[in-house]
Amino acid sequence: LPEIRRFIDENLTHDELKRRKTATVCYLINELKFRVGDEKDEEEEADTVGASSLRAEHICFNEDDTVTFDFLGKDSVRLLLTAKLDEKVVKNLKEFMKSSDGNTLFDEVNSSVVSEFLDEVMKGISAKVFRTCHATDAVESKLKEVAVSNDAPEYFKKHIATLANLEAAITCNHKRTISASWQQSLEHQKERLKERRKKTRENTRIYKQRVLDTNAKFEERVxxxxAKLEDDKAKLLEYQKELEQREKDGKSLEGVKKRVASKKKTISTGRKRIRDLKAKHRESIEKLKEKLENRQQRDKEMIEKTELQIEARELTRDYNLGTSLKSYVDPRVYLEWGKRVDYDWRNYYSSTLEKKFNWMDPKPAEEEAQ
Incomplete structure (x- = not known):
């Protein structure tokens, strides 16, 4: 691009008028990311404008040496832009406006002329490819700017891909008309987020209550x-005293010995039952805590995902990301980024675009057959 910019700059002061006009159009495409804008039949299409079809009414020179452009761009979306331009470009625009007589400033300049002009400095480059370079650079810069770990959630990676795509749409002025239902849809999404947060709090309360109830039942059983164990120990002590007394009295010991042995076994069983109960309780509490943590994690992810969706909806409100993704962004940028962060580019592209760009990363034959 630096070489192309130098070429454009050199031709802004060319003696040949058509060449000077072509260079000026290329400057506007490069610096302001305008479309070429070939002349259209006004009876068949809306009066949409691009760089080569600008008229005097679309341009205003301001006192602070900036220039304001105001016209209908792609899809009849108004483009209002104020920018500081190269002095040579401003001089050319003023010159072309004086001689335009209400017509386009750049008569005889169209996409073919622009492509031929650019082809002189770089073979095969066209006006659209020129804009594609800028769109792709915008995406690549954004993807490098945001740190994304391999283990980040898929929805977060998709969000970053969307923000990068938005940069391309902004760069190329891919505006769109906001639909009448946009605000209502956004409010509905925010309401769902509100309900999700409420549900999350309720889920946490339920699980914590289950822990409290489990603890209460456990403590009651313990x-x-x-208490039963203490009774048995007291009874054993009673039997042991009786055994000692019968030994002193020379009486039969068989029955008492059986009761002592039986009670010792009962006490041993009681102690084991308490140990087992405590172990089972610890296990139950751990499972409940694990379920709570898993539930909280799922709820957290759902909330984060919805928040990012709302953020993306608001940021992309009046931008057409589909145009950028389909026609201006080199998909290999997403492919290489996906390899770095463990994200499949197909998860961002529609099935139609996936088929279109499958050449860069073909699926194995067995996957295609499924």
Whole structure:
């Protein structure tokens, strides 16, 4: 691009009028990212304008040496832009306006003329390719600007891809008319986010209550088991005293010994039951906590995803990202970025565009067959 810019700059002061006009159109395409804008039949199409079809009514020279452009661009969307331009360009515009007599400033200049002009400095480059370079650079710069880890959620990676695509749309002035239902749709999405946050709080409350209920039941059972154990220990002590007394009295010991052995077994079983109960309780609490953490993580991701969707909707409100993605952004930028951050570019492109760009990253035959 630097070489092309030098070539354009050199021709802004060329002696040949048509060449000077062509260079000026290329300057506007390069610096302001205007479309070429070949002349249209006004009876068949809206009066949309590009660089080569600008008329005097579309240009205003301001006191601060800036220039304001005001015209209908692609899809009849108004483009209002004020910029500081090269002095040579301003001089040319003023000259061309004086002789335009209400017609286009750049008569005889169209996309073919522009492409032939650019072809002199770089073979094969056209006006559209020129804009494609800028759009692709915008996407690539944005993707490099934002740090994305390999383990980041898919929805976050898609959001970054959208922000990069937005940069291309802004660069190329791919504006669109905001639909009448846009605001209503946005409010509906915000309401869903509000409900999701409310549901998240309710889910957390439910799980925490389940932990409290489980603890309460556990403590109640432990108290009962320990009380039973204390009763059994007291009974064992009673049997042992009876056994000692019968030994002193020379009486039969068989029955008492059986009761002592039985009670010892009961106590051992009771202790084991308490240990098992505590172990089972710890396991239950851990499972509940794990479920709570998983639930909170899912809710957190759903909230983050919805927040990013709302952010993207608001940022892209009046930009047509589809045009940029389809016709101006080199898809290999997304392919290479996806390799770096472990993201499949197909997850961002529509099925139609995926087929269109499949040449750069063909699926294995077995996947295609599925």
């Amino acid at each position: 108290v009962n088991y320990e």
